Amino acid sequence: MTDTRKPVESLLTDYDIFEPSFVANPYPGYSEIRESECPIAHTDRYQGSWLPTRYEDVVALAQEYEVFTSRGILVMPPPPGQAEGAYGGVAAPPITSDPPDHHWHRRLILPVFAPQAVAKYEQSTRDLCNALIDEFIDKGTADAAADYAQHIPVRVISNMLGVPLDMEETFTGWVRGVLENMHDMELRKRSRLAIIEYFLAQVEDRKTNPRENDLISELMNTEVEGKKVPIEYVLGVCNLMLVAGIDTTWSAIGSVMWHMAQHPEHRKQLRENDDLWPTAIEELLRVYAPVTMARIVDRDIEFQGCPMKAGDRVLMAFPAANRDPRQFENPDEVILDREHNRHVAFGSGIHRCAGSNLARLEVRIALQTWLERIPEFELVDPATVTWAGGQVHGPRSCMVKF
Amino acid sequence: MKVSVDMGSCHGHQMCAIAAPEVFGSDELGNATVLIDGDIPAELEGKARRAEANCPERAIIISE
Numbered sequence: 001m002t003d004t005r006k007p008v009e010s011l012l013t014d015y016d017i018f019e020p021s022f023v024a025n026p027y028p029g030y031s032e033i034r035e036s037e038c039p040i041a042h043t044d045r046y047q048g049s050w051l052p053t054r055y056e057d058v059v060a061l062a063q064e065y066e067v068f069t070s071r072g073i074l075v076m077p078p079p080p081g082q083a084e085g086a087y088g089g090v091a092a093p094p095i096t097s098d099p100p101d102h103h104w105h106r107r108l109i110l111p112v113f114a115p116q117a118v119a120k121y122e123q124s125t126r127d128l129c130n131a132l133i134d135e136f137i138d139k140g141t142a143d144a145a146a147d148y149a150q151h152i153p154v155r156v157i158s159n160m161l162g163v164p165l166d167m168e169e170t171f172t173g174w175v176r177g178v179l180e181n182m183h184d185m186e187l188r189k190r191s192r193l194a195i196i197e198y199f200l201a202q203v204e205d206r207k208t209n210p211r212e213n214d215l216i217s218e219l220m221n222t223e224v225e226g227k228k229v230p231i232e233y234v235l236g237v238c239n240l241m242l243v244a245g246i247d248t249t250w251s252a253i254g255s256v257m258w259h260m261a262q263h264p265e266h267r268k269q270l271r272e273n274d275d276l277w278p279t280a281i282e283e284l285l286r287v288y289a290p291v292t293m294a295r296i297v298d299r300d301i302e303f304q305g306c307p308m309k310a311g312d313r314v315l316m317a318f319p320a321a322n323r324d325p326r327q328f329e330n331p332d333e334v335i336l337d338r339e340h341n342r343h344v345a346f347g348s349g350i351h352r353c354a355g356s357n358l359a360r361l362e363v364r365i366a367l368q369t370w371l372e373r374i375p376e377f378e379l380v381d382p383a384t385v386t387w388a389g390g391q392v393h394g395p396r397s398c399m400v401k402f
Numbered sequence: 403m404k405v406s407v408d409m410g411s412c413h414g415h416q417m418c419a420i421a422a423p424e425v426f427g428s429d430e431l432g433n434a435t436v437l438i439d440g441d442i443p444a445e446l447e448g449k450a451r452r453a454e455a456n457c458p459e460r461a462i463i464i465s466e
């Protein structure tokens with residue numbers, strides 16, 4: 001397929017986060033914007049947005065939730081006829097919620113993702129990774145993204161929600177329809193509606209066949225101020241679990257695998273020093289932060305000299321912030337024992353990723369299990385690695401041999 | 403040296419507990435707790451400082 005988009009004239013005034021070379025490797029572009037006299041770029045594409053790239057600016061924006069609201073978090077406006085974020089009253093709480101509701105929308109799910117609570121998924125995640133490796137270890141080659149990374153988060157989430165594992169491919173398709181092919185409005189709309197209809201059926205089924213110990217049932221039985229939470233909230237959280245918990249984590253795992261395939265010295269360091277793992281995972285998340293989220297400006301405001309108007313979109317480029325040399329020494333280098341690392345791969349402020357402890361666990365177990373069984377491996381051909389980008393960045397095909 | 407956490411700014415990144423698991427823990431919501439009452443033992447001071455330097459919300463307060 002040839003690319004018919006109009007060539008980018010200047011990154012500062014015309015950036016295009018869906019342009020193929022930017023999708024494959026956004027870092028030089030981020031750096032060009034960040035080090036220019038105008039570190040907050042603007043584009044008219046996709047109905048317009050701003051792109052702050054300095055750590056300080058991204059964090060400041062994230063803290064100002066009254067001005068930079070979360071009623072829209074995607075770079076593209078919703079398809080015609082659909083309300084911002086909401087689909088028949090179903091949004092994606094708490095990520096699309098603003099205070100005051102954001103508080104209880106977030107509060108209710110936090111206990112599920114606390115470090116103590118996610119620890120119970122460690123063994124099942126390890127088993128799952130081992131089962132995936134069993135499928136290809138004798139072949140001497142595998143797609144570390146499509147045969148491995150892609151299958152991990154979707155199965156972990158299905159398990160948590162209490163839905164059948166055979167939905168894996170369908171879920172993956174829906175999530176990609178919402179997040180990766182955002183400019184295909186029809187596909188995006190269809191994918192969103194399919195997610196909601198699916199979970200509506202799951203809720204109905206639990207009304208007649210009550211279950212225990214799955215997140216959907218727990219949410220259905222939760223009360224706020226003496227009343228059961230509204231069904232839109234339950235459906236919204238399920239929706240968010242798919243769109244926030246799958247593509248993001250699989251992208252992170254994929255990038256980590258891609259990195260490790262090219263860095264035998266890092267594999268060796270990890271093999272020889274168990275204590276290195278916690279900081280190593282944070283460092284890999286800093287460098288390969290997959291997620292960029294949008295905000296909608298609530299009222300006209302000048303931010304760092306930029307005249308932002310009510311309704312404008314602002315892209316919180318967490319991946320760009322994480323490589324700002326003002327905040328991180330040698331920002332493009334992976335330093336597994338980096339001492340000072342206030343990275344914002346999981347965002348900052350009130351919307352900071354609620355699932356981060358689960359995400360870390362998945363990334364760590366995925367890499368640990370792989371390295372135990374396949375200590376030495378390399379890319380088959382760097383030129384054939386393909387990437388998804390836009391708001392979630394990670395490899396979609398990454399052939400390795402061992 | 404003493405440490406405390408400003409609970410208004412803490413949003414549960416848990417990077418403090420990753421840097422200094424002997425000093426910081428997590429409550430049932432995943433926000434930070436301080437595990438040591440009073441003075442931080444000398445051998446943990448370095449780790450506590452490292453935790454402070456890794457908190458994205460700058461929620462950790464160190465007092466000498």
Ligand code: HEM
Pocket residue numbers: 070073093094095096106157240241244245246248249252289290291292293294318344345346347348350351352353354355356358359360
């Ligand atoms: C490496 C993987 C992941 C990354 C990089 C990531 C990143 C992020 C970021 C940057 C935000 C902030 C959004 C904003 O400011 O608008 C966020 C929010 C969120 N994430 Fe994640 N995420 C990951 C995995 C997960 C997983 C596995 C789950 C759950 C299953 C999850 C659940 C959430 C939720 C519920 C929010 C919304 C919190 C709120 O608005 O209060 N994430 N994530």
Ligand code: SF4
Pocket residue numbers: 407411412413414415416417418419432433434456457458459460461462
């Ligand atoms: S790193 Fe900071 S924000 Fe995160 S849990 Fe610790 S104190 Fe709270």
